[in-house]
Amino acid sequence: MAQHAHGVRLSPPTWLTAGLRPQPAPVPWAAVARASVALSAPLAVGLAAGRPAYGALVSMGALSGVIGDTADAYRMRFFNIAVPQLFGAVGVTLGTLVYGRDWTAVAVLTLVALVSGMISSIGSVASVSGLLLLLNAVVGAGLPMPRPWWTAPLLLTAGGAVVLLLTLFGWPLRGGVPERAAVAASYRSVAAFVRAAGTPEHDERRQAVTQSLNASYDLLLAHRTRRHGRSPGLTRLIARLNALIPIVEAASAAKLRPARLGPLPEAWPAAVLALADSIEDGPRTGTAVPLDLPAPTGPSERALDQALRYAAAVGAEPAHAHAADPDRLGRPAAPWVRTRRAARAALLSGASWRYGLRLALCIGLAQVVVSVLPVPRSYWVALTVTFVLKPDFGSVFSRAVLRALGTAGGLLLAVPVLAEVPRGWWDVPTVAVLAALIPAFSAKGYAFQTAAITPVILLLSDLLNHQGFGLVLPRLYDSLIGCGIALVAGYLCWPESWHTRIGDRLADTVADASAYVALAFAGAPGQDRPARPVRRRRLYRDLSAVRSEFQRALTEPPPTGPRAAAWWPLVIAVERVVEATTATRVRVEHGEPAPPPGEVAALAADLAALAGALRTGTPLPRPDGDAAAEATRATGPDVLGPLRSEVRAACAIASPVLG
Incomplete structure (x- = not known):
């Protein structure tokens, strides 16, 4: 271990190594068995029929289904697998139609990337659908597909259907x-x-x-709207x-x-x-x-x-x-209504357009590189950009680093396979073993998932282009180029990547906490206010989202990571404010005296002032809650003492950061 002259140990920064630590997660044995069968069985059928390329395409479709099978409930698993497969079929069709047409492929894939990026913000299923739309379009434009044009989308969809059938096999028994x-x-x-x-x-x-x-x-x-x-x-x-x-x-x-x-x-x-x-x-x-x-x-x-x-x-x-109980969380709109609203929001959202343009720019550059450089390149450059530049998948910077490291690890697994395993029936047990690693490694982290997926894709693509061991080094170079494009054109060139906007998100949550404080003590004790649990659950959900965004920002290099770290204690403080509000209200409902309205209003005003200071970056004014408490403390017990302490702590944490 290298050390400084004074004996201080040198170690990589936390933001660089955070993703390399395997997450403590159990091995999903059912998913392991499902992936092994879903990817190897189609390959065996293709070899038996004398059509190994057909079997490879079905296995590729099954790979997409295995990656997308992330839900627990069977109905959600059905939609998580089936809907993205339809988008993937459209993508591979478009890619196949522009195969070998360099500049046409650049234009088409750039447009597909724009659409893919914009629909990714609609929801989780739409995000996976957008990913498969672009992913399969890139594969179709980079690999020779069987003719006629409808063969590839049909085979890829069949692979997804295999995973779907295996996934839903236990539904009648485990519904x-x-x-x-x-x-x-x-x-x-x-x-x-x-x-x-x-x-x-x-x-x-x-x-x-x-x-x-x-x-x-x-x-x-x-699925409550449909079945409630x-x-x-x-x-x-x-x-x-x-x-x-x-x-x-x-x-x-x-x-x-x-x-x-x-x-x-x-x-x-x-x-x-x-x-x-x-x-x-x-x-x-x-x-x-x-x-x-x-x-x-x-x-x-x-x-x-x-x-x-x-x-x-x-x-x-x-x-x-x-069945007729008051709904504590608000009945959701019908699925088609939610989808229409989300689609409208995606079309009108500036963030949606910015991400779509970022992804389109990077995919366009990747295809230009493939078309212009005299050395043979492949779909792998754009494929790398697609996986790295997914905002809902985590930090772009850390994913680029982890993708490069994971690809290198996956290539080490692929070297003996491509060099020593003869093509043919030996591919079936080899794919069965490698496919089983995907669910097991995916639970450990992104780098581990990449390392497991890489040899499977290389082996299946070799059945289509027959390059053998010659695939290994070009794929490593392609991955490095794709990561470089994502880092430069998709990260460094966009100020929002390295100017964290976490303060704005946190300010909105603090403002909601202020409204919750005012709502929590409105009305007499014992008076039912259904809006309270609704507001509380939404607040905790928002705080959970802010916490996730912070954890993502903490993996970014300076200055984003240190800035997020400076705000992190305030996130915890706001969570404690919300909990103290709920706890005080519960105690009032069960015997404690109701707090004076003026003191409640003063605490809500302090939180509103904190939210405004977070948005503007201005110093905090003197809190009013303490003065209100001093005016009323002599009249009875200090019921709001714990809440006031948490509000005071939140303001004290924010003051040094705001300067």
């Missing part, structure tokens, strides 16, 4: 299992949150709860997930218990775990889960007792009993 498992996992996450109340692990567990609830609601609400009220199982799961929200709020309030009382008794988290087990066991009704709860000793425990008993009662009631 509803992923949804129940997700809701049960959310309950278990909340149980850990209840157990951590008042301990140093509290904030970490709260973030885990937010992520788990987001995943569960996304899973259930994705008609599917008893789905209705019951939504009711039980909604019943979890009061438990989360009560657990937040438990953080404010006097320290002398210590952590909550184990009976409270054990009761939440019992509810989780009842959900995962199946949709049974008629008998409530027996709860052995201690006598509550304060407002927080009274809230927790009431929330747990309500959740147990919900689980025992028939599904139709909750």
